Amino acid sequence: MSVSDTRLAQIAARFAELEARLASGTLEGKEFIAASRDYAELEPVARAAAAVRAMRGELESLATLDDPDMRELAEEEAARLRVELPAAEQALAIAMLPRDAADSRPAMLEIRAGTGGDEAALFAADLYRMYERFAAEQGWRVELVSANASEIGGFKEVVAHVSGSGVFARLKYESGVHRVQRVPVTESGGRIHTSAATVAVLPEPDEVDVQIEDRDLKIDIFRASGAGGQHVNTTDSAVRITHLPTGLVVICQDERSQHKNKAKALQVLRARLYEKMRDEAQGAEAEARKAMVGSGDRSERIRTYNFPQGRVTDHRINLTLHRLPEILEGPGLGELVDALIAEDQAKRLAAMDG
Numbered sequence: 407m408s409v410s411d412t413r414l415a416q417i418a419a420r421f422a423e424l425e426a427r428l429a430s431g432t433l434e435g436k437e438f439i440a441a442s443r444d445y446a447e448l449e450p451v452a453r454a455a456a457a458v459r460a461m462r463g464e465l466e467s468l469a470t471l472d473d474p475d476m477r478e479l480a481e482e483e484a485a486r487l488r489v490e491l492p493a494a495e496q497a498l499a500i501a502m503l504p505r506d507a508a509d510s511r512p513a514m515l516e517i518r519a520g521t522g523g524d525e526a527a528l529f530a531a532d533l534y535r536m537y538e539r540f541a542a543e544q545g546w547r548v549e550l551v552s553a554n555a556s557e558i559g560g561f562k563e564v565v566a567h568v569s570g571s572g573v574f575a576r577l578k579y580e581s582g583v584h585r586v587q588r589v590p591v592t593e594s595g596g597r598i599h600t601s602a603a604t605v606a607v608l609p610e611p612d613e614v615d616v617q618i619e620d621r622d623l624k625i626d627i628f629r630a631s632g633a634g635g636q637h638v639n640t641t642d643s644a645v646r647i648t649h650l651p652t653g654l655v656v657i658c659q660d661e662r663s664q665h666k667n668k669a670k671a672l673q674v675l676r677a678r679l680y681e682k683m684r685d686e687a688q689g690a691e692a693e694a695r696k697a698m699v700g701s702g703d704r705s706e707r708i709r710t711y712n713f714p715q716g717r718v719t720d721h722r723i724n725l726t727l728h729r730l731p732e733i734l735e736g737p738g739l740g741e742l743v744d745a746l747i748a749e750d751q752a753k754r755l756a757a758m759d760g
Contacts, residue, residue: 515605
């Protein structure tokens with residue numbers, strides 16, 4: 407997708423206007439926040455546009471150079487620019503792709519053990535640790551919201567809040583069914599078992615995005631139970647919130663304080679309601695995106711982690727990496743995420759060209 411010189415000039419003018427407005431010191435409150443957000447979104451586009459504009463301008467200048475002594479040097483420089491220009495134009499086209507409004511948001515990360523019993527719960531815990539380490543490498547903050555631990559140290563379900571720069575933009579590709587093939591620690595015969603866990607990544611809404619009315623909530627307080635700490639059975643601090651219009655139910659029982667459990671449960675509920683709104687707004691596109699997130703059944707999967715062969719395969723892009731330990735440790739996950747982002751960008755560029 408080649409961008410016209412007129413469009414490049416428009417981008418430069420809009421960026422200069424935003425820079426001048428922010429530098430003027432006259433913007434306050436919501437106006438300043440809106441202008442700052444527009445500036446941050448336009449900046450990568452403006453930088454890429456400026457690079458393309460500079461290259462095209464230089465090529466024009468070299469083409470009109472009359473000095474015979476400089477001709478050979480000019481032709482060498484023009485040849486270099488002709489090689490580099492398509493990559494710069496591609497980078498600009500990617501920067502100009504419509505952005506998901508939620509890309510810059512923090513996210514709720516939900517992992518649930520699916521098919522496979524105790525082994526699936528252990529795998530869910532492995533996935534949670536992988537995302538914790540990946541988040542630390544990105545400079546993000548992970549806060550545990552709720553966890554339902556299994557008897558042997560895994561998670562039947564775990565929910566965490568992940569905050570930082572560009573969290574949803576990079577984590578959103580993780581939503582779906584993850585499958586593991588390995589010999590469980592509980593298996594005495596050395597047979598390979600297949601288990602699954604479902605990952606859901608939900609962008610966190612602003613309070614203005616999702617209005618929750620008290621009359622729409624049914625709140626139950628009960629005594630917490632299950633593995634995970636001695637204090638949980640001693641007080642009625644666990645909270646179950648049912649959103650009556652949608653039937654969504656959120657339970658939080660990890661904090662000693664009923665007030666903290668209620669606040670965390672509302673945080674999760676707000677994220678789930680926001681995702682529901684996004685799905686409805688995006689229609690068919692959302693259906694295609696959501697088709698990857700299912701019941702945790704081992705037959706529907708986005709990625710397989712094969713321990714005997716030390717490989718991880720992402721089935722959406724047919725990419726196999728023989729670096730399973732590095733991926734589960736966090737650093738290797740970045741290569742998978744980058745590949746998924748690149749594939750998504752390529753598909754969207756092709757759709758625009760078509």
